[in-house]
Amino acid sequence: xxxxxxxxxxxxxxxxxxxxxxxxxxxxxxxxxxxxxxxxxxxxxxxxxxxxxxxxxxxxxxxxxxxxxxxxxxxxxxxxxxxxxxxxxxxxxxxxxxxxxxxxxxxxxxxxxxxxxxxxxxxxxxxxxxxxxxxxxxxxxxxxxxxxxxxxxxxxxxxxxxxxxxxxxxxxxxxxxxxxxxxxxxxxxxxxxxxxxxxxxxxxxxxxxxxxxxxxxxxxxxxxxxxxxxxxxxxxxxxxxxxxxxxxxxxxxxxxxxxxxxxxxxxxxxxxxxxxxxxxxxxxxxxxxxxxxxxxxxxxxxxxxxxxxxxxxxxxxx
Amino acid sequence: xxxxxxxxxxxxxxxxxxxxxxxxxxxxxxxxxxxxxxxxxxxxxxxxxxxxxxxxxxxxxxxxxxxxxxxxxxxxxxxxxxxxxxxxxxxxxxxxxxxxxxxxxxxxxxxxxxxxxxxxxxxxxxxxxxxxxxxxxxxxxxxxxxxxxxxxxxxxxxxxxxxxxxxxxxxxxxxxxxxxxxxxxxxxxxxxxxxxxxxxxxxxxxxxxxxxxxxxxxxxxxxxxxxxxxxxxxxxxxxxxxxxxxxxxxxxxxxxxxxxxxxxxxxxxxxxxxxxxxxxxxxxxxxxxxxxxxxxxxxxxxxxxxxxxxxxxxxxxxxxxxxxxxxxx
Amino acid sequence: xxxxxxxxxxxxxxxxxxxxxxxxxxxxxxxxxxxxxxxxxxxxxxxxxxxxxxxxxxxxxxxxxxxxxxxxxxxxxxxxxxxxxxxxxxxxxxxxxxxxxxxxxxxxxxxxxxxxxxxxxxxxxxxxxxxxxxxxxxxxxxxxxxxxxxxxxxxxxxxxxxxxxxxxxxxxxxxxxxxxxxxxxxxxxxxxxxxxxxxxxxxxxxxxxxxxxxxxxxxxxxxxxxxxxxxxxxxxxxxxxxxxxxxxxxxxxxxxxxxxxxxxxxxxxxxxxxxxxxxxxxxxxxxxxxxxxxxxxxxxxxxxxxxxxxxxxxxxxxxxxxxxxx
Numbered sequence: 015x016x017x018x019x020x021x022x023x024x025x026x027x028x029x030x031x032x033x034x035x036x037x038x039x040x041x042x043x044x045x046x047x048x049x050x051x052x053x054x055x056x057x058x059x060x061x062x063x064x065x066x067x068x069x070x071x072x073x074x075x076x077x078x079x080x081x082x083x084x085x086x087x088x089x090x091x092x093x094x095x096x097x098x099x100x101x102x103x104x105x106x107x108x109x110x111x112x113x114x115x116x117x118x119x120x121x122x123x124x125x126x127x128x129x130x131x132x133x134x135x136x137x138x139x140x141x142x143x144x145x146x147x148x149x150x151x152x153x154x155x156x157x158x159x160x161x162x163x164x165x166x167x168x169x170x171x172x173x174x175x176x177x178x179x180x181x182x183x184x185x186x187x188x189x190x191x192x193x194x195x196x197x198x199x200x201x202x203x204x205x206x207x208x209x210x211x212x213x214x215x216x217x218x219x220x221x222x223x224x225x226x227x228x229x230x231x232x233x234x235x236x237x238x239x240x241x242x243x244x245x246x247x248x249x250x251x252x253x254x255x256x257x258x259x260x261x262x263x264x265x266x267x268x269x270x271x272x273x274x275x276x277x278x279x280x281x282x283x284x285x286x287x288x289x290x291x292x293x294x295x296x297x298x299x300x301x302x303x304x305x306x307x308x309x310x311x312x313x314x315x316x317x318x319x320x321x322x323x324x325x326x327x328x329x330x331x332x
Numbered sequence: 333x334x335x336x337x338x339x340x341x342x343x344x345x346x347x348x349x350x351x352x353x354x355x356x357x358x359x360x361x362x363x364x365x366x367x368x369x370x371x372x373x374x375x376x377x378x379x380x381x382x383x384x385x386x387x388x389x390x391x392x393x394x395x396x397x398x399x400x401x402x403x404x405x406x407x408x409x410x411x412x413x414x415x416x417x418x419x420x421x422x423x424x425x426x427x428x429x430x431x432x433x434x435x436x437x438x439x440x441x442x443x444x445x446x447x448x449x450x451x452x453x454x455x456x457x458x459x460x461x462x463x464x465x466x467x468x469x470x471x472x473x474x475x476x477x478x479x480x481x482x483x484x485x486x487x488x489x490x491x492x493x494x495x496x497x498x499x500x501x502x503x504x505x506x507x508x509x510x511x512x513x514x515x516x517x518x519x520x521x522x523x524x525x526x527x528x529x530x531x532x533x534x535x536x537x538x539x540x541x542x543x544x545x546x547x548x549x550x551x552x553x554x555x556x557x558x559x560x561x562x563x564x565x566x567x568x569x570x571x572x573x574x575x576x577x578x579x580x581x582x583x584x585x586x587x588x589x590x591x592x593x594x595x596x597x598x599x600x601x602x603x604x605x606x607x608x609x610x611x612x613x614x615x616x617x618x619x620x621x622x623x624x625x626x627x628x629x630x631x632x633x634x635x636x637x638x639x640x641x642x643x644x645x646x647x648x649x650x651x652x653x654x655x656x657x658x659x660x661x
Numbered sequence: 662x663x664x665x666x667x668x669x670x671x672x673x674x675x676x677x678x679x680x681x682x683x684x685x686x687x688x689x690x691x692x693x694x695x696x697x698x699x700x701x702x703x704x705x706x707x708x709x710x711x712x713x714x715x716x717x718x719x720x721x722x723x724x725x726x727x728x729x730x731x732x733x734x735x736x737x738x739x740x741x742x743x744x745x746x747x748x749x750x751x752x753x754x755x756x757x758x759x760x761x762x763x764x765x766x767x768x769x770x771x772x773x774x775x776x777x778x779x780x781x782x783x784x785x786x787x788x789x790x791x792x793x794x795x796x797x798x799x800x801x802x803x804x805x806x807x808x809x810x811x812x813x814x815x816x817x818x819x820x821x822x823x824x825x826x827x828x829x830x831x832x833x834x835x836x837x838x839x840x841x842x843x844x845x846x847x848x849x850x851x852x853x854x855x856x857x858x859x860x861x862x863x864x865x866x867x868x869x870x871x872x873x874x875x876x877x878x879x880x881x882x883x884x885x886x887x888x889x890x891x892x893x894x895x896x897x898x899x900x901x902x903x904x905x906x907x908x909x910x911x912x913x914x915x916x917x918x919x920x921x922x923x924x925x926x927x928x929x930x931x932x933x934x935x936x937x938x939x940x941x942x943x944x945x946x947x948x949x950x951x952x953x954x955x956x957x958x959x960x961x962x963x964x965x966x967x968x969x970x971x972x973x974x975x976x977x978x979x980x981x982x983x984x985x986x987x
Contacts, residue, residue: 162676165962167918169925177943177951178687264803271805272928274943284805291809291929294817295824302813306806317801388887414892422889429887434880437899438979439906448898449888484978500888 045322054318061312065121072114073102088293091300104300106289108278112300116308119283122276123309126196127263131255133201134262138208139251143239145209146216157213160206168203172265175199176274192276200265207254215247256320260313267309283309335406336363337540338387338508344399345379345386347611354611356382356395357564361637364508369531369541371555371572373548375608378561380544384510386410387542388425389417404508423453426501426539428530430513432493436485442496443469443481446503453504468499473529491522498530502537509534510542515550527554548591552576560584563608563619570643580645582624618648669970673963678729680959684952685728688738689717737953742945747953751935756838757827758927758934762919764854769861769919770912774905776862777869781877781904782896784870792866799863804922808856808929815852823849825931849930857926861915868911873904906977913969917962 045051064071091104091112098105103112145156163171179195219225220243228238269275270284278285283305290302345357357379364370372380385391387402389410402410409420421427429435437445446465450456456464462481469477472495485493494514501509511530515523531554534541543555551558551572559569560581568581579585586604606623609615615622617632624631630648637644638651712718719727731737737747780789799807816824828845830838840846876882877900885895924936931937935954942950974980 162679165676165914165917165966166958167921170918170921170958173924173939173943174951174955177946180943181946181948260801264801268803268805268925271803272925272940274940287805287809291812294809294813299813302809306809310802310806313801313803314798317797321797390883390887418889418891420889421887427884427887429880429884431880435884437881437885437903439903439977440899448890448894452888452890452894486979497884500884504889 045326048322051318051322054315054322057311057315058319061120061308061315062124064117065124068117068121072111072117073100074111074114088298090298103304104298106286106301107293112286112304115281115286116283116305119281119286119305120308120312122193122280123263123266123282123284123312126193126200126266126282127259129197130200130204130262130266131258133197134204134258135208135251135255137201138205139212139244139247141205142209142212143216143244143247146213147220147235147239147243149217153213156209160209163203164206168200168261169265169268171203172199172269173272173274175202176269180274192280196266196269196275199269200262203265204258204262207258208251211250211254212247215250216243219243219246253320253324256316256323260316260320263309263316264313337366337368337405338364338542339403339406340383340387340400341403342400343383343386343397343402345382345391345395346398348394348396353398355398355564355614356611357386359636360400360561360564360566362559362566362569364540364542366507367535367538367540368557369534369543369555371551371558372542372544372561373546373551373558374561375546377608377610379564380546380561381512383561384427384512384542384544387510388421388427390421419453422449422501422504422506424506424508426504426506426509428494428497428501428509428511428514431517432490432497433485433517435497436493438485441482441484442488443483446481446496446500449500450503464503465499468503469496471533472496472499473525490518491526494518494522494526495529498526498533502533502539505537506539508540508542510544512544513546514543515547516545523550530554548576548587560587563614564611565619566637566644566646567620568643568645568647569637574643580640580643580650581620581647582626582649583620586623586625618646665974666971669967673967676963677956677959681729681732681956682725684732684955685725687955688728688948688952689724732953732956737956738949740942740950741947742941743947747949750938750950751953751957752836754933754935754938756836757840757932758920758923758936760839760841761850761853761857761926761932761934762923764850765857765861765919765923766916768854768858769865772858773862773865774869774908777866778873778901778904780866780870781873784874793870796863796867799859800867804856804860804925805929807859808852808926811852811856812929822852824852827933853926853930853932856929857919857923860922861919864915865908865912868908869904872908873900876900876903879903906973909976910969910973913965913972917965920958920961 045055088107089098089101089105091102093102101111101113103116105111106115141156141160145153176195176199179191179199183191183195225238225242228242233242266275266282267284267287270282271288273288276282276285278289281289286305287302287309290298290305293299293301340363341361343357343360344355346353346355348354360379360383362370372383374380382391382395386397387409389397389412391397397410400410401408404420404424409417412420436442443462443465446468447458447461450461450464451458454461466477466481469481474480474492474495480488485496488496494517498514501511509530514530515526518526527550530541530543543551545551555572557570558572558575560567560575560583562583568575568579568584570580575584576588579588583604586602589602590604604623609619609622616634618624618627618635621627621631626649628648630651633648635646635648635651637646638648640650717724735748737751739745740747740750743750776792780792783789812824815822823845826849827840828847828849829843830840830846831842832838840850882895882900885899890899923932923934924940926932927934927936928940935957938950939954941947942954
């Protein structure tokens with residue numbers, strides 16, 4: 015029998031360096047291929063960093079009443095005629111520095127966004143795992159609730175939960191609890207998508223050999239769910255979470271804009287835009303413009319990243 | 333006697349990939365005479381379907397025809413403008429794909445799908461087209477065609493659907509029918525019926541057939557000549573019975589030996605060691621060399637299709653004067 | 662088939678009752694209805710009388726049943742803030758919202774579907790790439806930002822269009838008012854309807870494009886081409902029809918959410934519709950209005966879902982077999 019000459023291939027070559035492996039990595043390649051995606055990535059990183067470092071890089075603390083003077087209110091940006099050099103982007107009607115307000119607003123917006131995504135994912139993934147694994151009544155019940163909730167747009171649910179929470183809380187404490195209420199409302203309005211996806215994957219996984227083997231050796235259901243099934247169903251969750259982040263930020267901004275989100279004493283970007291709209295006609299354009307641009311940039315960048323991630327992880331488009 | 337109906341010369345098909353172009357078909361060449369049935373046989377990935385797609389110009393990007401010629405009755409059809417190519421598809425070359433369920437538009441009645449095909453190639457009014465559609469349904473053996481002509485594809489069984497597909501392929505009266513694995517998706521019991529139907533209909537309407545399949549049994553029953561493909565090129569081509577009885581190319585010999593027979597008693601099925609290389613890993617020289625029991629140093633160079641009698645074999649063993657040819661096995 | 666419709670109807674009613682019960686719980690237990698309705702000076706005895714009058718001392722089940730029955734007759738109680746029947750308040754504002762929603766829906770369909778088809782068929786053209794980019798913006802930007810942008814451009818800078826209100830309206834019949842018959846009414850309608858439609862429009866466009874690209878890759882399209890059918894036939898007779906079928910479901914559901922998004926648009930443009938009323942009710946903890954709005958939206962959604970399901974079954978013949986067998 016003649017020797018079969020092995021054709022030269024990657025496995026038999028010398029070990030490649032990390033750089034070479036990164037270069038050949040499909041995911042990284044598709045990321046770098048699109049300039050738009052790279053730009054989106056950079057913008058996202060910048061905005062996240064700005065939000066994180068806000069307390070340290072903001073020129074003033076906009077929430078300290080002692081440092082805000084009403085005489086400074088409604089100053090235009092420093093690069094426009096009549097502007098005060100202390101306030102790069104101008105001041106609002108309370109005399110707060112816009113740049114600082116935007117930085118803190120970004121921080122709070124992203125904070126709520128991330129927390130609500132985490133909450134929604136936690137609830138959704140848990141319920142999805144349980145529904146998929148247990149089947150039967152539990153599954154039907156959970157899915158029925160999910161279906162009912164899905165017939166309504168998330169914003170409506172968030173609004174409703176927000177309203178009920180406000181009605182339940184005393185007016186005085188509404189300001190402090192705004193953050194928690196928003197996280198709860200938005201998070202609860204988004205769990206369904208996670209639950210559905212995870213449930214579908216769980217139903218596939220629970221019949222696989224490794225799960226049957228784990229059951230045979232007597233592992234508890236909880237242990238199987240968490241250590242074995244969960245890691246295998248997490249893939250799509252990441253994509254959903256990225257897209258959800260943009261949606262959560264938009265929802266929070268919308269709620270704040272509508273006046274049922276964060277109050278002016280602790281404004282998010284949405285609240286600032288709400289304030290700014292009142293000054294649109296009287297000429298103080300900067301109060302609405304800069305927060306709008308920041309919000310738009312954040313949401314666009316995160317959405318672009320989410321789009322790329324979804325395409326990159328979709329096996330059918332390869 | 334005019335020349336061949338279809339003539340494929342040195343066909344090369346490439347796929348553009350990130351790492352450079354990948355050659356999927358390398359120098360495929362064959363003829364089909366009018367009314368002849370040419371079988372194209374080979375493993376999955378050998379390039380059989382791709383050859384059929386190339387002939388009708390339906391290779392999806394990033395694939396493309398990178399070289400060679402395809403001629404229908406002497407005229408080139410591989411470089412035609414889209415409008416001319418459209419009239420050839422269906423009108424002069426008909427196609428049958430593998431899965432009848434997905435080949436038919438699920439939201440459209442089959443009578444309408446037939447009628448629109450007929451009208452696309454012949455100048456007929458709606459009523460006449462519908463009558464012809466009805467006639468074709470009868471010809472392919474659909475019982476009670478008047479009742480079923482307004483049915484939807486999912487209301488038919490697999491075998492019935494493939495009959496409809498055959499009707500669709502033939503209703504514009506093409507001269508050549510390319511059948512790409514026409515029975516693979518069907519039940520075994522139905523396969524024989526469909527093949528017989530195809531054979532009879534094409535003979536009745538004088539159409540040649542390019543029958544692509546991996547089932548050697550179907551080829552033996554139906555084809556006049558057969559081309560054996562391997563790794564994107566033709567390994568051997570010739571009359572069906574000669575190739576079955578006296579295969580020349582070592583690959584074909586391996587294939588024939590692997591078919592179990594009722595008489596011979598063997599404890600194990602004969603196998604060709606190794607497997608066909610993937611497109612991206614086709615070795616230089618003869619593609620079959622790594623697995624060939626008769627490989628020798630000439631095989632480091634790619635063999636062309638060498639004429640041996642009335643047949644062709646892409647193997648250096650048959651190079652004139654090589655002395656190593658041994659037709660008996 | 663009839664069984665299918667009946668089953669869906671029963672399910673819909675079930676959902677409505679479920680939502681109704683949630684609304685009831687809100688109505689009855691969030692805050693105290695009596696305390697909300699009376700002043701501080703009202704004596705305890707008067708409160709007790711009021712409680713009895715409203716039937717608040719009855720068993721919960723009776724109260725729930727009464728609530729649901731009243732709701733079915735469009736009696737939603739009295740608003741805390743305005744001290745008027747909720748039904749009247751909502752009714753006065755409904756035409757404004759419905760008109761806006763309808764115009765926006767038609768706009769989003771009329772623009773979204775053709776753009777999506779174009780983007781799929783000419784996917785390598787410059788216009789298609791532009792549409793894809795713009796659609797990402799349309800889907801990303803929050804509705805209120807778009808509204809503000811439009812206001813800034815067309816009302817502040819160009820001064821072409823009014824930035825708030827509905828303009829002059831004409832009363833039709835005893836209840837409906839329309840802004841479509843006056844110039845100022847039409848002008849006022851332009852920006853809000855575009856704002857409201859934009860999200861839906863881009864959603865539809867992206868969906869149609871994605872579906873059509875998927876359909877164009879299918880075997881039956883390949884077979885249609887292999888039969889020599891013209892590109893026009895392939896695109897519009899085969900691909901388009903098959904594209905629109907799954908799109909119907911999504912579009913149907915989305916159209917319902919236009920009504921929800923109208924809350925935002927009405928706020929931006931000070932449009933005197935139900936959404937504004939609802940928002941005020943949230944800010945002021947006016948539970949009766951909140952409960953009524955919830956029920957109304959639920960009914961609307963349930964109806965839309967039902968109709969969408971029925972249309973889907975009517976259009977896709979494969980489902981009829983499935984249903985008859987099930």
